[in-house]
Amino acid sequence: MPKVLVSDKLSMAAVQIFKDNGVEVDYLPDLGKDKEKLLEVIGQYDGLAIRSATKMTEKVIAAATRLKVIGRAGIGVDNVDIPAATKKGIIVMNTPFGNSITTAEHAIAMMMALARQLPEADASTRAGKWEKNRFMGVEVTNKTLGLIGAGNIGSIVADRAQGLKMKVVAFDPFLTPDRALEIGVEKVTLDELLARADFITLHTPLIDATRNIIDAAALAKTKKGVRIINCARGGLIDEAALYEALKSGQVAGAALDVFLEEPATANPLFEMPNVICTPHLGASTGEAQENVALQVAEQISAYLNAGEISNALNFPSISAEEAPRLTPFIKLAEMLGSFAGQMTETAIKGIKIEFEGDVASMNTRPMVASAVYGVMRPMMPDVNMVSAPQIAKDRGIGVEVVTREQQGAYENYIRLTVVTERQERAVAGTVFASGKPRIIQVKNINMEAELTPSMLYVTNEDKPGHIGRLGTLLGTLGINIANFNLGRAEQGADAIALVSIDGQLTEAQLAEIASLEGVKQAKALRF
């Protein structure tokens, strides 16, 4: 039974979902904050469900010897070292939509609170001051909202802001003109946004391109008296620069849900009267927390129990519907890769994977990952389907993918070519209607073979007597033949034999086979 740790505070509904799916679960909501304890116990778990308090650093990931999946009940995964997880073959998933409405609503609430100074007015009134003249606000109607990041949350914010009769301009390099039209925003450059916005709201992930996107230089380009809302990530705004801009009046107010250092318990911005702070509450509604907890528990369970992959950030998705259909092709791709990988003895420059027929219209990305995994596994025993594409990229191994309509007799055809300094070696296969993967071509020679755990691959001159000699030698060596598959380019040219055998060949036995008359190459293969 797979075992999952929930190390941050999650709705208990998640725990029930794990149990209902036959997954053992430890609910330890404070563990994520205790780095040492996390390091101590993480090695026991196959799955991990977190929010933002648990920091999955390279060190913790290295200690997670059994871990197969990390599920973030939420959107931002900046608390997970994704490259380290990928290298270890750990799938990292999030729940990209479950808290978007709630977070967008928080941004709008922060904007309105900022426009009318609600927290300060509230505190003053409770203190018995009745300072009616002190709290002069601004209307949002007809004001310009500058949206930095127009993805899921940004576009909901845009929709709500338009309901408040605001004009919305958006800076997002990936926003297409059609999408901008659809969500009713004007796509602008960052400088234009800074120059035009009365309110600026941030909704991007924290990545290198967005870190300190609002810095001193950007603040200098804003309208004097701009108000800024950040319900995305600390680190998007240079806090020291914001402090100075608030002090000088360049920025009239800021509403911050997120901070560079969290938990934020002492921050110079807390001293500023025109700053509203919440403790990373963007996603904190009952509705959003129920959504993300249920979703993450379902996703983790489906992966651990059935290999279904949804919302993974480091691996292509495989839906429950397509999983049964894709599985034999994923297996075939891995077998072809493994065959070619075992035959390759020099540095690999590239891998080409061609999909023909029905398979070309399927979700080929997991097959590509599986094929690359197959090629690399003989050289790197710790590689896996998640890490293989990244490792190939790191090593400069190009992966070319070609898809085309059916050309030959097979309804489905996958051909994998490994390119080395010295040569190209291709192997092709198909999946029959029965769901059985088969090798159908090796080095352009047709044959039909099932790949079994232990095989002998022989290339020889196509001359009479070879099969008899090989069979007799295997018998003499005490090797039982389970299946014998043959193919040849043309009469008298090169021929190949793929022999399924019981047990393993020793190096000495292989050398005897290689020295048989007419044999050009003999290799033991394992699948």
Ligand SMILES: NC(=O)C1=CN([C@@H]2O[C@H](COP(=O)(O)OP(=O)(O)OC[C@H]3O[C@@H](n4cnc5c(N)ncnc54)[C@H](O)[C@@H]3O)[C@@H](O)[C@H]2O)C=CC1
């Ligand atoms: N305060 C909170 O509790 C919460 C915060 N968040 C934060 O909100 C962020 C956004 O969430 P979603 O809208 O769901 O993500 P999303 O992926 O749907 O949208 C992000 C948008 O940022 C854009 N973007 C990327 N690089 C950019 C750049 N250099 N400049 C401008 N735009 C850029 C992308 O094109 C995309 O449209 C998350 O990454 C997360 O960090 C999310 C949920 C709750």
Ligand SMILES: O=C(O)CCC(=O)C(=O)O
């Ligand atoms: O889990 C939370 O409360 C924070 C949510 C968040 O920041 C996210 O989903 O990116």
